[in-house]
Amino acid sequence: MNVAFKRTLRPVVQLEEAIEVGMNEQRTIINDPEGLVYKLTEFLDGSRTNEEVAIQLGITEEEVNEAIGALDGLGFLESAEVPGSFLASELERYEANLNYYSSYSNLSKSKYEYQGSLKDAKVAVIGLGGGCLTTAYFAGLGVGEIRGVDFDTISRSNLNRQFIFNEEDVGRLKSEVAQEKVEKINPDVKVQMYNREITSHHDLLDIIDGCDIVVSMIDTPAIVANRWVNAACYIKGIPFYQGGFLNKIVMWERLDPASGSCYDCRLINGLAEEDSEESRLKAVYNKVFSRRNTGFAPHVSMLTGFFTSEVVKHLTGYAELAKPYSQLNTETMELNKSDFEFTRVPTCPTCSQDHIEEISTLDELIECANEMRVVHG
Numbered sequence: 001m002n003v004a005f006k007r008t009l010r011p012v013v014q015l016e017e018a019i020e021v022g023m024n025e026q027r028t029i030i031n032d033p034e035g036l037v038y039k040l041t042e043f044l045d046g047s048r049t050n051e052e053v054a055i056q057l058g059i060t061e062e063e064v065n066e067a068i069g070a071l072d073g074l075g076f077l078e079s080a081e082v083p084g085s086f087l088a089s090e091l092e093r094y095e096a097n098l099n100y101y102s103s104y105s106n107l108s109k110s111k112y113e114y115q116g117s118l119k120d121a122k123v124a125v126i127g128l129g130g131g132c133l134t135t136a137y138f139a140g141l142g143v144g145e146i147r148g149v150d151f152d153t154i155s156r157s158n159l160n161r162q163f164i165f166n167e168e169d170v171g172r173l174k175s176e177v178a179q180e181k182v183e184k185i186n187p188d189v190k191v192q193m194y195n196r197e198i199t200s201h202h203d204l205l206d207i208i209d210g211c212d213i214v215v216s217m218i219d220t221p222a223i224v225a226n227r228w229v230n231a232a233c234y235i236k237g238i239p240f241y242q243g244g245f246l247n248k249i250v251m252w253e254r255l256d257p258a259s260g261s262c263y264d265c266r267l268i269n270g271l272a273e274e275d276s277e278e279s280r281l282k283a284v285y286n287k288v289f290s291r292r293n294t295g296f297a298p299h300v301s302m303l304t305g306f307f308t309s310e311v312v313k314h315l316t317g318y319a320e321l322a323k324p325y326s327q328l329n330t331e332t333m334e335l336n337k338s339d340f341e342f343t344r345v346p347t348c349p350t351c352s353q354d355h356i357e358e359i360s361t362l363d364e365l366i367e368c369a370n371e372m373r374v375v376h377g
Ligand SMILES: [Zn+2]
Pocket: 262, 263, 264, 265, 266, 345, 348, 349, 350, 351, 352
């Protein structure tokens, strides 16, 4: 394996008796009185074996190996080997992705492995209005299989933010146009868009089957739609992200109902904690609010960016996931993250069941909350 000093860390700055790698707060200074380390970083361009580098530097191969070990420890090196599983067109398409993963690679973990994990991944996007940019991002990133579902047609009022749709698409099915556009973004990924109205969790089961992650952008009927996604993801054992806007606030969260983080448990916790929550839920539950969408393109893009950035971490493991709940105030750009802790409800009508024919009613959730209050006093 030929070793390469990471391209993304160049240029190395040569100072008096030292070199400087990286910029700003990421800067590392290495003592280099004879300029040998500087030369080593120049020679390690991936074209030479360690033996050749040793000869050119006039030092022993052991000394080169030792220096390589130290530089790898600092995260400055990667393998110059390009795996044969990538086509030339893919290497070109994903060049910037690979450069990005380079920060997280070293001699034992290749940047290509991260891109390979995306290629092997399957994701589903529920709702192709709010989720249309998400599908485009996934295609650009190179996620191997992208599924999506919507039953709506494109209206002119979508065009302020749903940028895979154009004026000429108005009146056409979102699923159909998304299929065409997302395939055009990246013909190497498999795209499967469904034209289907979601009326229960059953409608989602085949769509999300086998997916690594689900991103939900359906918001109607209020609360109930989230509960359908939650129930379907619980049955299939898939974590999901959901998010939305409330004027200047952009919020998103990660739930994993099969692993103790269930949306219905959270609703029950909320009901048990605060008396007023019942009235709040009843005001919106199962309702469809028309013409009050505050989807403002920059904020939709931010939400999409946050979602997809987290999903990529989830799929590749290149970095730790952020906390499961985040709120961004777009006026101040202040980001609040929280663990959003709540207890799993042992009597939860969703995540305590082996089989869910229909999701429970709101009254049943309220009942669970009342029982919880009795138990906890
Ligand atoms: Zn639950």
